Amino acid sequence: MIRNYEPKEIIEKIKEEKVEFVDLRFSDLFGQWQHITYHVSKINLDTFKSGIGFDGSSIRGFSLIHESDMLLIPDPNTFFIDPFLEPKTAVMICDVYDPINKERSKRDPRYTAEKAQEYLKESILGIGNPEKNVAYFGPEIEFFILDSVEFGVGMNFAFWKVDSEEGWWRRTEASEGHKIPPKRGYFPTPPIDKTMNIRNEMAKILRDIGINVELHHHEVASGGQAEVNIRFDTLLSQADKIMTCKYIFKMAGFKHGKFVTFMPKIFPGDNGSGMHTHFSIWNGDRNLFAGAEYAGVSELCLYAIGGILKHAPAIAAFTNPTLTSYHRLVPGFEAPVNLAYSARNRSAAIRIPMYSSDQRAKRIEVRFPDPSCNPYLAFSAILMAALDGIENKIYPGEPIDKDIYNLPPEIKKGIPKLPASLGEAIEALKNDYEFLTKGDVFPLEMIEIWISKKEEEISQVADIVHPKEFELYFDI
Numbered sequence: 001m002i003r004n005y006e007p008k009e010i011i012e013k014i015k016e017e018k019v020e021f022v023d024l025r026f027s028d029l030f031g032q033w034q035h036i037t038y039h040v041s042k043i044n045l046d047t048f049k050s051g052i053g054f055d056g057s058s059i060r061g062f063s064l065i066h067e068s069d070m071l072l073i074p075d076p077n078t079f080f081i082d083p084f085l086e087p088k089t090a091v092m093i094c095d096v097y098d099p100i101n102k103e104r105s106k107r108d109p110r111y112t113a114e115k116a117q118e119y120l121k122e123s124i125l126g127i128g129n130p131e132k133n134v135a136y137f138g139p140e141i142e143f144f145i146l147d148s149v150e151f152g153v154g155m156n157f158a159f160w161k162v163d164s165e166e167g168w169w170r171r172t173e174a175s176e177g178h179k180i181p182p183k184r185g186y187f188p189t190p191p192i193d194k195t196m197n198i199r200n201e202m203a204k205i206l207r208d209i210g211i212n213v214e215l216h217h218h219e220v221a222s223g224g225q226a227e228v229n230i231r232f233d234t235l236l237s238q239a240d241k242i243m244t245c246k247y248i249f250k251m252a253g254f255k256h257g258k259f260v261t262f263m264p265k266i267f268p269g270d271n272g273s274g275m276h277t278h279f280s281i282w283n284g285d286r287n288l289f290a291g292a293e294y295a296g297v298s299e300l301c302l303y304a305i306g307g308i309l310k311h312a313p314a315i316a317a318f319t320n321p322t323l324t325s326y327h328r329l330v331p332g333f334e335a336p337v338n339l340a341y342s343a344r345n346r347s348a349a350i351r352i353p354m355y356s357s358d359q360r361a362k363r364i365e366v367r368f369p370d371p372s373c374n375p376y377l378a379f380s381a382i383l384m385a386a387l388d389g390i391e392n393k394i395y396p397g398e399p400i401d402k403d404i405y406n407l408p409p410e411i412k413k414g415i416p417k418l419p420a421s422l423g424e425a426i427e428a429l430k431n432d433y434e435f436l437t438k439g440d441v442f443p444l445e446m447i448e449i450w451i452s453k454k455e456e457e458i459s460q461v462a463d464i465v466h467p468k469e470f471e472l473y474f475d476i
Contacts, residue, residue, distance in 0.1 A: 005076040007048035010092075013079065014040055020087040024052060024072050025243075026094045027109050028059050029449065030321070031374030033243055036072070037089070048074060051097055060453065062096070062107050070105060071097040078240055080209040084251045093240055106443040109376035113236045116380035119439035120281070124391050125300070128283040135383050138232035138278035138363070141245060141371055144266055145195045145224040146259045158464055162266065164223040166194045180222040182270040193218045199226055202252045206230070209248075211241050220334065221271040224258075232278060235383060239375035246371075264320070264370035265327035272328030272335060275371040278353070279382060280363040290359035294399055295343035295352040297362060305350055305364060306396035307389015308382060309339045311435055312349060312368065313419050313428035318381040319369035321454065323461060326421045328370060336367045339416040340400040347404040349418065368418055380441060388435040426454050 005013075014022070022043045025035040036054055051071035056062040062070065074092035082089045096108035104111045120133045144164075151160035163170075168181045178191045190196045195218065203213040212231035219225035228249070230241060246262060253260035265272035280289045281304065291298025297305075308315065320329065328335050334347075341350040341364075351365040369378055388394070400407075404415065419425040429451060436442035 005079055007045050007076050010048075010076045010079050011043070011045060014043065014090055017081060017090070018088060019081070019090045021085075021089040023082060023085070023089050023091045024074055024094050025091060026072060026096055027243060027374060027376060028062065029107055029109060029374070029446070030060060030453070031109070031243075031372075031377075032060070033247060034059060040090075048076060051094075051099075053099065056096070056105075062105070069099050071099045073097055080244075083205050083209065083248070084255065093243070107446055107449065109374050110236070110239070112380050112441060112446070113239050113376040115439060115441045116383050117235050119441050120383065120387065122439070124387055125281070125283065125288065127288060127300075128286065130283075132284040133281065134283075135235050135279065135281050135379075135386075136232045136363075137235055137238045137379050137382075138229070139238065139242060139369075139375070140227055140229050140274070140276040140278075141242065141249075142219055142225065142227045142273035142275060143249060143260055143262050143371060144221075144273065145198060145226055145253055146261065146266075147224075147257075149259045149261075153464060158467060162223070166192070166222060166224060168222045180218075182222055182267070183220055185218050185222055185225055186220045187217060195224055195226055198252060198256055198258070199228065202228060202249055205248050205252065206245060209244070211244060219271070219273070221267060221273075223267055223270070225271065225273065232280075235379045236376075239379055242375040262371040264322065264325045264372050273371055274328065274335060274367065275369045275373065277366045277369050277379070277382065278363045279366055279386070281386070287359055287362055289364065290362035295354065296357070296359075297352060297364070300390055301362075301364065302396055303390045303393050304386035305341050305389065306394030307385045307387065307392070307435075308350060308366060309341065309396050309416070310394055311381075311385040311388065311432060312339050312416075313425060314432040314436075315378075315381045315385055316368065316419050316425040317422075317429040317450070317454065319366075319373050319378045320418075320425065321374070321422070322370075322372045323422050323457060325370050325372060326419070326425075329368065329418055329420070337418050338400075338404045338412075339418060340404060341396055342399045342401050345401055345403070348400060377442075381436060384436050384438065384441055388438075422454060423458050426451055426458075 019040050021037050023035050023037045025033050028034055051073040056070035072094035074094045078093035080091050082091050096105040098105055120135055121130050146162050146164050148163040166180050168179050199216045203216050206213050214229050214231050216228040219227045250260045289297055289301035293299055293302055329337050336349040340348045342348040343352045344354050349368050353365055433447050
């Protein structure tokens with residue numbers, strides 16, 4: 001995957017691999033992969049020019065009923081053979097076009113990622129050849145591998161119930177040993193770590209299709225929490241890879257009768273799933289984030305940090321886009337709620353990793369995103385905030401090298417916080433979006449649709465009584 005293929009090479013590869021079906025995939029606005037499958041006889045060189053039509057009005061946030069016809073044009077560089085489907089099926093990720101004016105759809109999140117990359121190439125940095133400017137992203141993808149899932153909401157009930165063979169709540173069963181207590185899941189070997197084989201299989205599949213998995217391990221939470229890290233890459237390519245990873249993880253789990261979820265919070269009293277994102281900007285082979293300032297970063301890097309911290313409440317609408325995201329962003333569960341930066345300190349929203357003194361390794365780790373995000377939009381928002389910080393020389397203030405959670409209240413209250421709810425994040429976006437619209441990277445109509453759809457999600461749960469409320473108030 002992610003190679004420099006020409007369309008004619010893909011046609012030959014389809015023949016060589018004896019592919020029978022071609023699956024064309026694209027992301028909706030909110031990060032859900034959609035697909036349409038064609039027999040190989042329908043795929044030819046013209047497919048890569050003229051595209052294949054689909055009904056955009058049936059896809060969330062894409063188009064209205066009176067403008068429903070849209071086109072998919074596959075990107076040959078994203079070709080891979082699906083490891084799960086039979087008969088043999090090839091996959092390509094597509095760009096979305098308007099069939100009337102033949103222009104890219106402004107609501108295609110992949111187009112936003114492309115425009116963010118192009119905006120970076122403008123001379124805003126003032127260093128070297130701007131055409132060589134590139135941003136790299138390295139995500140740590142966390143998720144849960146569950147054994148059973150039940151949930152439901154109705155007029156007279158609301159519930160969810162999940163189970164995991166390693167769950168601490170099953171410790172009283174005589175036949176069930178090797179459990180993981182809450183917050184004790186970090187790095188134990190099998191047989192305590194019960195998802196090792198599945199993670200190995202996930203990593204092997206990803207490497208087989210060209211995605212470089214660097215490591216995987218059990219994460220902190222009980223109940224099957226996992227983390228897989230893939231090697232850093234450019235914005236668009238990395239977003240494509242994350243979409244592919246999510247699919248591979250879910251299918252590998254499903255193959256073994258398990259359920260993979262990227263919901264940011266599952267278990268009360270235990271850690272949620274984040275997607276800590278390592279980020280740097282380069283000009284050619286020069287790392288622009290390396291320098292002689294605090295923790296070995298450059299002044300430009302500090303300004304980038306300042307931009308991200310300033311715009312973090314608005315960014316959160318894209319990096320933490322679900323109601324459940326804010327159940328994770330609470331103190332005490334290694335989730336950053338404080339808008340500060342630091343070297344090594346994992347209680348800050350931005351950490352500067354100190355594992356290596358090599359200037360090529362210098363980067364920042366943005367710790368608040370979670371895996372429920374649409375990576376095309378989340379990475380683009382982070383980059384645009386960083387560039388705004390660089391352009392306007394936004395100094396991030398002094399670093400905080402102490403555990404922020406344990407600071408005296410009078411100091412802690414002066415540190416800005418991330419939004420406490422999706423509603424707060426959406427309000428922040430309403431009041432702070434101009435940095436996103438520069439270069440038409442985030443069209444205003446896309447932001448408006450995002451806000452509208454997220455407000456609909458908020459309203460859907462507004463009148464649903466939480467089960468905990470019965471425990472607290474039924475006999476009041």
